[in-house]
Amino acid sequence: MLKLVVVVGIPGVGKSTVLSIARNKLVEKGYNVKLVNFGDYMFNYLKEVGTVRTRDEIRRLPLTIQLKTQGMVARKIREELESERGEQVIGIVDTHAVIKTPTGFWTGLPMNVLQELRPNLIAVIEAKPEEIVARQQRDASRYRADLSSIEFVKELLQLNRYFSIASSVISGAAVTFISNPEGLFEKAAEELVAAIEAI
Numbered sequence: 001m002l003k004l005v006v007v008v009g010i011p012g013v014g015k016s017t018v019l020s021i022a023r024n025k026l027v028e029k030g031y032n033v034k035l036v037n038f039g040d041y042m043f044n045y046l047k048e049v050g051t052v053r054t055r056d057e058i059r060r061l062p063l064t065i066q067l068k069t070q071g072m073v074a075r076k077i078r079e080e081l082e083s084e085r086g087e088q089v090i091g092i093v094d095t096h097a098v099i100k101t102p103t104g105f106w107t108g109l110p111m112n113v114l115q116e117l118r119p120n121l122i123a124v125i126e127a128k129p130e131e132i133v134a135r136q137q138r139d140a141s142r143y144r145a146d147l148s149s150i151e152f153v154k155e156l157l158q159l160n161r162y163f164s165i166a167s168s169v170i171s172g173a174a175v176t177f178i179s180n181p182e183g184l185f186e187k188a189a190e191e192l193v194a195a196i197e198a199i
């Protein structure tokens with residue numbers, strides 16, 4: 001049986017760190033855990049067909065291209081996770097509930113993506129706006145022009161909740177909010193593991 005968990009959070013929230021700790025904890029408990037990054041799949045496909053050269057170009061593409069790629073990637077991820085062996089397979093999809101594009105905010109989890117992925121749980125990783133901005137500044141090579149103000153991060157955190165709830169309504173997946181305060185990655189990962197085991 002496959003349990004599919006979608007994990008979202010705005011850039012700088014510490015999602016990747018929490019996810020790798022949570023994955024290790026679940027593996028220790030005997031689950032077959034597959035951690036996949038939606039952006040990697042988008043990037044690998046778009047790079048292969050020659051549409052982009054860097055990851056940051058993805059969200060500047062025309063929405064029609066992104067939409068088509070997004071749906072295709074969702075199907076591929078579900079198929080790969082379905083083919084995993086074992087009684088207790090946990091698929092964790094690292095992605096975004098909301099993406100800022102030049103044409104406005106865009107859902108990372110529209111109906112077609114949710115229909116392909118069929119998530120059981122949507123976990124929203126959150127942190128204090130001040131901590132998110134500090135993390136982005138520390139990792140400036142990655143965020144470059146995207147460094148945000150505290151005000152903007154506050155707005156994005158709010159939007160992230162709204163979009164996640166909308167995706168929960170469409171898919172019927174449970175939604176949970178996990179706070180990831182500075183220095184408490186372990187605790188956040190433990191909370192996520194508990195939520196995954198409970199579904």
Ligand code: AMP
Nearest residue numbers: 038039042058059070095096099108109
């Ligand atoms: P990340 O490295 O996780 O921040 O993701 C990199 C990029 O992948 C994002 O900025 C988006 O352009 C794209 N991406 C990730 N998840 C999705 C999704 N669910 N739908 C569309 N694009 C996505």
Ligand code: MG
Nearest residue numbers: 011015016094
């Ligand atoms: Mg990440």
